[in-house]
Amino acid sequence: MTLLRQVHGKRLFRAGRIVLRGAALLAVPAFSLTAGPDFSGIEDIRPIARRYCLACHSSAARSGGIDLEELLLRDPRAAPEHWKTALDVLRAGEMPPPGAEQPEQRERTALIAGIDRWLRANRPGGRIPAYRVARRLTRGEYTHTIRDLLALPADPFILPEQFAKDKAYFQPASGIMARRVEVDHEQTSNNPPLTRYPGIATLPADSRAEHGFANRSDQVSLSPALLEKYFAVAKDLLFHADFPSGHPLFQVPGEGLPDIGSARRRIAAFLPKAFRRPVGKGEIERYLDLYRLSRREGNDFETAAKHMVLSVLSSPHFLMRVEKRLQSGVPDAYDLASRLSYFLWTSMPDEALFTAAREGNLHETEQLEEQARRMLRDPKVKSLAEHFGGPWMRLSQVAAVIPDLDLFPSYYEPAGPARRRTVGLHMMLEALLLFETLLVENRSILDFIDADFTYLNENLAKFYGLRHLYPAHPKNGGKFAGRRNWFRARLGDRRRGGILTLGSTLTLTSLPERTSPIARGAWIADVVFNRPPPPPPPGIPPLKETDRSGLRSLSLREQVSRHSQDPACISCHERIDPLGFALERYNAVGLWREYDSGAPIDASGKLRGGAAFNGPIGLKDALLERPELFARGFVEQLLMYALGRELTAFDNPTVSDILGEVRGGGYRLRDIVVALVKSPAFRQTHKVSKAF
Amino acid sequence: MSKRLSRRAVLRGIGGGMMLPWLEAMAAGKPPGDGPPLRTGFFYLQNGIVPEFWFPQKTGADFELPPSLEPLAPVRGELIVFSGLDRVFGGGTDVHAQCASCWMTSAPPTEKPDGMFPIDTTVDQCIAAAQRKQSVLPSLEITCNTFKGNKESKYLRTISWFGPGSSVKAENDPLVVYRRLFGMDSGGPVERSILDIVRDDAQALRRQLSEPDRRKVDEYFESVRSIERRMTQLERRAREQKEIPMGEPAGMPAERSEYICMMGDLIALAFRLDLTRVVSMMFGPERWNAPQFYDGVFDKPEVHHTLTHAMDKDDDARRKVALIDRFRVAQYAYLVQKLRKIPEGEGTLLDHCVLTLGAGLGNGNLHNYDRLATVTAGRGIGPHAPDPIRTGRHVRCAQGTPLANLWLSLLARNGLNRDRFADSTALLDLS
DSSP states (O other): OHHHHHHHHHHHHHHHHHHHHHHHHHTOOSOOTTTOOOOTTHHHHHHHHHHHTTTTSSTTTOGGGOOHHIIIIIOTTSOHHHHHHHHHHHHHTOSSOTTSOOOOHHHHHHHHHHHHHHHHHTOGGGSOOOOOOOEEOOHHHHHHHHHHHTTOSSOSEEOGGGOBSOOTTOOGGGTSOOSEEEOOBOOOOSSSOEESSTTOOOOOOOOOOTTSOTTOTTTOOOOHHHHHHHHHHHHHHHTOTTSOTTOTTTOOOOTTOOHHHHHHHHHHHHHHHHHTSOOOHHHHHHHHHHHHHHHHTTOOHHHHHHHHHHHHHHSHHHHEEOOOOOTTSSOOHHHHHHHHHHHHTSSOOOHHHHHHHHHTOTTSHHHHHHHHHHHHTSGGGHHIIIIIIHHHTTGGGGGGOOOOTTTOGGGBOSSSSTTTSBHHHHHHHHHHHHHHHHHHTTOBGGGGTOOSEEEEOHHHHHHHTOGGGSOOOOOSTTOOOTTTEEEEEEOOSTTSSSGGGOHHHHHHTSOSSSOOHHHHHHHIIIIITSOOOOOOOTTSOOOOOOOOTTGGGSOHHHHHHHHHTSHHHHHHHHHHHHHHHTTTTBOTTSOBOSEETTEEOOOEEEOTTSOEEEHHHHHHHHHHHSHHHHHHHHHHHHHHHHHTSOOOGGGHHHHHHHHHHHTTTTOBHHHHHHHHHHSHHHHSOSOOOOOO | OHHHHHHHHHHHHOSSOOOOOHIIIIITTOOTTOOSOOEEEEEEETTOBOGGGTSOSSOBTTOOOOGGGGGGGGGGGGEEEEEEEEOOOOSSSOHHHHHHHTTTOSSOTTOOSBTTBOOOSOHHHHHHHHHTTTSSSSOEEEEOOOOOSOOSOGGGTOOOEEETTEEOOOBOOHHHHHIIIIIOOOOOHHHHHHHHHHHHHHHHHHHTOOTTHHHHHHHHHHHHHHHHHHHHHHHHHHHHOOOOSSOOOOSOOSSHHHHHHHHHHHHHHHHHTTSOSEEEEESSOSSOOOOBOOTTTOSSOBOHHHHHHHTTTOHHHHHHHHHHHHHHHHHHHHHHHHHHTSEETTEEGGGGEEEEEEESOSBTTTTOOSSOOEEEESOOOBTTBOSOOOOSEEEEEEEEEETHHHHHHHHHHTTOOOSOSTTOOSOOOOO
16 A cells, blocks of 8 residues: 555656646646645535544544545645545445444535535646547447448448347437347457458457556557558458449549549548548648559559558558647547547548538537437447447456356257357347447436346347247248347346346356356446446455365355455455345356255345345345436446546546436436537547647 | 569468578678577466476476476476566556566556556567567567457556557467468558558657657557568568478467467477567466366366466365466477477577566465566577576575566677666576
């Protein structure tokens, strides 16, 4: 912990320097060397904090490594991330700990409000922390952008993270997901993705961040080998035998038309789309030079035109997302259009968005909202489910789990290559369909906690023991396939419904032979609350989980509990273990059970700082009782994805403001997306530096 | 295009033809003393090892080979087995994430250039940067990760870094590695012009930016430069090289042992033809709780990471982890033996290599960074290091000796004389 503090101190010092320079430049009076730190908001809460917090969090005691005395009395900037921690534990009611004197609700609210006020007044550089971009396109962004830019009939690759093979069922404009949807999944595998162009080079999957998504700019990097792949993909695609012939970009101009004129017209129209901004004459000529060179080398029109386009697709202006820096603190309208399209579609802006950018009214709140709502009705918004929803629920991890064949034979489908086809693949689609339903129908995100419906195909219905919820085969000439026909089932039994009780969740958090309550608890802490437990420190004997050699007489719960009592472990495990125990009623592949190894299951627990509960239904009720905790976690995750960066304590007010917008409507998913798009964090630039 | 076709045709036509080794092809007409280059390899063992089956009791030349190191018996005389090399954990990150990503880092644990991680340019990339004008590939990065999905972050999958936040993407497909070594065409005028355009684009773009955006465009810019250099090198090689003594891998070998050996074959070939002088390889990612089939060891898939958590209280688990250690050592031993069979200069190719095998965790159960398994093979003779490494011994280092001391010594053997590397305190005496 000492080390941790040193590190924070160091980082802060650096940040502080930047702030000061910024302050001098912009004459932002937030803080200067002479004035000393600002205590607005903090002054008001000192008496309450002193009474309830300082006994443990004084500079001398520093319980949990948190020194509130320093923050309250000397310098609130000393460790801003501790303010975020303070807000989290206050909101969840985890602090003060049980047994200590508890503040009244009014006092708790005052503490939260005071911290919030200080954070709003002390943003680094006086600016709302905003978008962070400058990075290459991710694999998903590249795939969809190429599709839209070249107007291909479909994505050149079917990425594992997309799961669904069919897309026709997804019609967001209708505002309703059909009772029956027809969709089959793709085999998911790491490498390579399936392609519609056999033999083409492929792009590797992007790693997700330790905590966050694959689009985080500090996580996405380039190396020579990787850049070569991006180049190779474009080349292989353009020159592939299956590339649409007669593509308008490359069609030989009609008789009597000068080649160079056609090439110039085409590149002049193509380049702004590829670079997602207006281009100058000089830029057009540079790429046209390549056409000329290729012609001189003896290539025909089509080949030379493809070389020209290849150079565009290899350019950093296409492959990278870099924004203009404007003094105004507002992004360039074209950059704003890209922010929108990459957030909602994982792709480039369409014509309507370009037009709005060109006409210059995209900055107006009404126009921005109108565009966002229009885009949410476009089938391309499926990308939000695939690239945010899937990774949010950690869906791709299902593919990594290989349950023991002897213990869980029903997980594997008897037909087909051994162990290839699993129920896990259906589980991933079930989860994706849940997300898509909420998105299409603008339902409350509380349905993620407890939904009264799910989509089932025949395989999954059988596996869950819910065969009665799956309609009998319609007689239509023997064409019906139970695996690709999904029906919306009214559950009427709260043991299913929502992400906690999805087969995917319960399976991906399990080991091959048994469940892992700790992994399940950690999943909930991360996915539901966006409060991932800190990594366990080194050198401490880890929790002994296996039931081998003499420990067999202990139930799993007893083993875990026993070892979680280590003082170094208890503060986190107290928070995560009970969440996982509530799901012990499901086995390692997500099936309901009454007994574990012959012993009855104790699925009782207590939310730290909250209600006691029993089993999954009890857990759901406990979560629904305080919907704001989940809603905040969800908005934080979506904000991380939308902004492409980690959040800091200073983002907390932004999240509160978004929640304020959507609370009245019951936290509806599309409304959250729109509120986020309208928030200053999404609409401003990060830091003013050199102008273009 | 025509150049490419002829090269490809050559590739297909060759099965096992012999090729001129480095010295005959390259050294003719070169001044004495400018002998074969030094090759440096780094081989990373994920999830630590079982110490009691790894470290010898006796020190010096008289050391015995414990069970996990037994596959190295035929090359015992080519090794130094180290015990007592340590790293220091810099708090705030996952232990598994830091032990892999920071194994070779140049940042001391007290500094955190990459978020909470003490990551800066790794030792392999420091060497590669100094040699990039000489080989086709400045460095080659391989990972034997065949798990499906995207379970772990890059910190558990990456040991090689250009700099903070800038991970080097490692290859897991032998075919891709092969094509990276041999398959690229040296580029016609059109390809060259495309690179010219996009390099200039990047150059102009970076001037308009400030940190940290500029760093991202720099990654692009440096990558283009690297591709250009590689094309130039390939052009030169294409004139000198007549045959490639290994056909394209037909695909992924079914068994894990064959798969890793194939990577070893590719590394040996790359070293022998001087296509690269720096290699790093991970035997697999850290943690990643998923079963893996170790052919010839167990009759069903095992979850390595879960086993390491049980190994201190469960004899069966400990035995299994030790067998996985031995399995990995056997793959390393295969490569060492292979390099020793290739004549080069006045000795063997192995004489001009230093191949470090090591783990980032001391004990996979305790997750400590002490007493890291570390073995080097090869005498490390190179233009800057005429004195051979004194091999055939077990060296017990004083408690708290930083692993970075070894990295500092390897840099010196590559002609990079630094005062310090990460938290190094002194050179490790190798000769």
